Amino acid sequence: MSTATLTLSNTQIQRSPVHTVEIYLKEIKYEFLKNLRLRVYTASVLSFPIMFYIFFGLLMKNQTIGATRMPTYLIATYGTFGIMGASLFGTAAGLSSDRGLGWLQVKRASPMPPFAYFIAKIVTCMVFSTIIVLSLIALGITLGGVRMPVITFAQLLGTLVIGSLPFSAMGLALGYFTGPNSAPSMINLMYLPMSFCSGLWVPLMFLPKALRQFALVLPPYHLSQLALGTVGAGTREAASTHWGVLLGFTMICLGVARIGFQRDQGKLYG
Amino acid sequence: MTMSANSKKSMGWSSILILLGVIAIYAGAMSLIVIIPVATLVWYGARPVLRSGRN
Numbered sequence: 100m101s102t103a104t105l106t107l108s109n110t111q112i113q114r115s116p117v118h119t120v121e122i123y124l125k126e127i128k129y130e131f132l133k134n135l136r137l138r139v140y141t142a143s144v145l146s147f148p149i150m151f152y153i154f155f156g157l158l159m160k161n162q163t164i165g166a167t168r169m170p171t172y173l174i175a176t177y178g179t180f181g182i183m184g185a186s187l188f189g190t191a192a193g194l195s196s197d198r199g200l201g202w203l204q205v206k207r208a209s210p211m212p213p214f215a216y217f218i219a220k221i222v223t224c225m226v227f228s229t230i231i232v233l234s235l236i237a238l239g240i241t242l243g244g245v246r247m248p249v250i251t252f253a254q255l256l257g258t259l260v261i262g263s264l265p266f267s268a269m270g271l272a273l274g275y276f277t278g279p280n281s282a283p284s285m286i287n288l289m290y291l292p293m294s295f296c297s298g299l300w301v302p303l304m305f306l307p308k309a310l311r312q313f314a315l316v317l318p319p320y321h322l323s324q325l326a327l328g329t330v331g332a333g334t335r336e337a338a339s340t341h342w343g344v345l346l347g348f349t350m351i352c353l354g355v356a357r358i359g360f361q362r363d364q365g366k367l368y369g
Numbered sequence: 370m371t372m373s374a375n376s377k378k379s380m381g382w383s384s385i386l387i388l389l390g391v392i393a394i395y396a397g398a399m400s401l402i403v404i405i406p407v408a409t410l411v412w413y414g415a416r417p418v419l420r421s422g423r424n
Binding site for chain 2: 348354355357358
């Protein structure tokens, strides 16, 4: 009688860089399609900033905030509000539901690089952020009479799309520490007050002094100031200060997300 | 929950990443010249460790 022994090797899968890129692109494509077909996600993240922009930016288009016209000012602030929603709901809600369904275990059993899953989520959020900002710019130009050089529009778009990264990192951290049922309410609990206190709904100058001071520690405030800076409505603080805060916030969130990841791995695989 | 030595190590590095984030916020823009490369090194040090090779 013979006995069969099975040895599971620990060797890494060898694949060409082209093949690896193809896997990443496929994961991004299907993550994007998944979110696009999820009507609740698409409708909510697109409609909220656009609806607010129509109410306040277009219906009060003759008002000014400082030396900046309302439709121009609000593209920057509602753009920040929009990309925050797309990033937080895209990563946190998706990740927590995938964890709840055990989808991450299925993914781990596949030969896909583990990092592709996270990159796909982040890139999808950036694509949705681009759609939101472009929609606001299109509305501003066609109905709000916003006139700016093309390079300024490109700077605004670039700033906001890159600025979605800290909120995607925040979403990953939230996604690892919230369950599938509690994730949407936890996101709202952080997203909406943070938006208001950062002066994204009502310009900061109209908020009480205590809230204006509190805004300085909030990441959306710093992103909105960078966006406002591109349209000539920012404060006197240097752009590098805002980028520094956003980078620090991203590192904190990634660190927390990694602790969550390791905690999950420990629970599942010992 | 008992954690493997590798998990503890990864969590330690992740905590350093969080600490660097806090320093980046408070130390100002100039500190980023140092913090970005250090954070990149720590990111690779904190690489999540998956237990394998148990068979």
